[in-house]
Amino acid sequence: MAGVGEFRCWEDLIPDALALIFSHLSLQEILTVVPRVCKSWAIAVSGPYCWQDIDIEEWSLQRKPEHLDQMLRMLVTRSCSSVRRLSVSGLPNDAVFSFIADRARSLQTLQLPRSEISDSIVEQVAGKLSNITFLDLSYCGKIGARALEAFGKHCKSLVGLKRIMHPLEVADKVCQDDEALAIATTMPKLKHLEMAYLLLTNRGVLEILSGCRELEFLDVRGCWDVELDEFVKEKYAGLKVLGPHIVDCYEMNNWDDCSDYSDSSSFVSWEFMDDDAGDYDGESFDGIWDDEQGLDGLEVRFYEGFNDSVAGFGWPSSP
Incomplete structure (x- = not known):
C-alpha cells in the first residue's frame, strides 16, 4: 500500500484492472491511442482482457463486408478464445461464422442480426458453441428450422432466443411452423422468446408452449394467424405475451424492453397488448474506417486489446 505522499502509477496496475478501465473508451481509442501511451498499456490491450465482450453491432451497420470480416477476425483472434459476448450485424458469409465458432468456444451471448449465414454452416x-445461453438470429433470411434445431440440440443451456423478421x-x-416445432423440441429451457412477424399459426405457438414449459415471455407481434382462446390464456396464466397485434410505442411504457433478456424468475399475468392501428494480422486495414459517421458516441464494451499493428485504420496517430 502506498505511503503518505506517495502515489501509484497507472502503468503499474495489473492488466485486467487496466482493461476494465479501458473498456469505457471508444473502439478507436482502444485500437490506436491506448497502445501508444506506454509499454504496460500496450501489453494490457494486447491480451484477452479487453475483448471478452465484443459489441460492434452499431459500427458494423455502415461497413463494407470485407472490412467487417477483417475487423471480426482480428478482434476474435485477440480475445484468445475468452470472448463471452459477441454482437455484430450483417455477418457477411459462412466462412467468418466458421472462424468465430473455431476461436470463440466460450461464447455465452451471440447476437448476429441480418447475417448471411446458412443452415448448412450452422x-x-x-x-x-455449446455454451451459448442467449442467441439473436433476427433478420437472418438464409436460415430456418434446420439451423434452429442445430443450435437447440447443441446449446443445452439456451434460455433466450430472438428471431424477429421483417414482413x-x-x-x-x-x-x-417448422421453426416453431424446432424450437419446441430442442429448447426446453427457454425463458425468453421473440418471434415477431414470423408466419406462425396457433399450432406452432401451442407446440412452443407445450415444449418450452419454463417460458416467461413470448413476443408474437405481427403473427397474424395466431389467435389463442381463453382456455389457453388460463392454462398459461403466468406467461407474458406480446402481440399478435402491433403495440404502439407509447403503450410499451409499462413493459420491460422486450429485446433485453432478463433471467428473472418472476411471472406476470397473461396479457395481450394491442392497439387499433397495426404497426487481421499482417493485413492492411486501410480504408476500413472510411468515415467517422457512426463512431461518435459508440460505446464498446470490451476486455482486451491491441498494439501498434492496428495502426493505419484511417485514424490520426495518437499525440
Missing part, C-alpha cells in the same frame, strides 16, 4: 459448427423477408413463405 449444422456443421453449432457443436462448438418482406417472409413474403415468399407459406408457413414457418
Whole structure:
C-alpha cells in the first residue's frame, strides 16, 4: 500500500484492472491511442482482457463486408478464445461464422442480426458453441428450422432466443411452423422468446408452449394467424405475451424492453397488448474506417486489446 505522499502509477496496475478501465473508451481509442501511451498499456490491450465482450453491432451497420470480416477476425483472434459476448450485424458469409465458432468456444451471448449465414454452416459448427445461453438470429433470411434445431440440440443451456423478421423477408413463405416445432423440441429451457412477424399459426405457438414449459415471455407481434382462446390464456396464466397485434410505442411504457433478456424468475399475468392501428494480422486495414459517421458516441464494451499493428485504420496517430 502506498505511503503518505506517495502515489501509484497507472502503468503499474495489473492488466485486467487496466482493461476494465479501458473498456469505457471508444473502439478507436482502444485500437490506436491506448497502445501508444506506454509499454504496460500496450501489453494490457494486447491480451484477452479487453475483448471478452465484443459489441460492434452499431459500427458494423455502415461497413463494407470485407472490412467487417477483417475487423471480426482480428478482434476474435485477440480475445484468445475468452470472448463471452459477441454482437455484430450483417455477418457477411459462412466462412467468418466458421472462424468465430473455431476461436470463440466460450461464447455465452451471440447476437448476429441480418447475417448471411446458412443452415448448412450452422449444422456443421453449432457443436462448438455449446455454451451459448442467449442467441439473436433476427433478420437472418438464409436460415430456418434446420439451423434452429442445430443450435437447440447443441446449446443445452439456451434460455433466450430472438428471431424477429421483417414482413418482406417472409413474403415468399407459406408457413414457418417448422421453426416453431424446432424450437419446441430442442429448447426446453427457454425463458425468453421473440418471434415477431414470423408466419406462425396457433399450432406452432401451442407446440412452443407445450415444449418450452419454463417460458416467461413470448413476443408474437405481427403473427397474424395466431389467435389463442381463453382456455389457453388460463392454462398459461403466468406467461407474458406480446402481440399478435402491433403495440404502439407509447403503450410499451409499462413493459420491460422486450429485446433485453432478463433471467428473472418472476411471472406476470397473461396479457395481450394491442392497439387499433397495426404497426487481421499482417493485413492492411486501410480504408476500413472510411468515415467517422457512426463512431461518435459508440460505446464498446470490451476486455482486451491491441498494439501498434492496428495502426493505419484511417485514424490520426495518437499525440
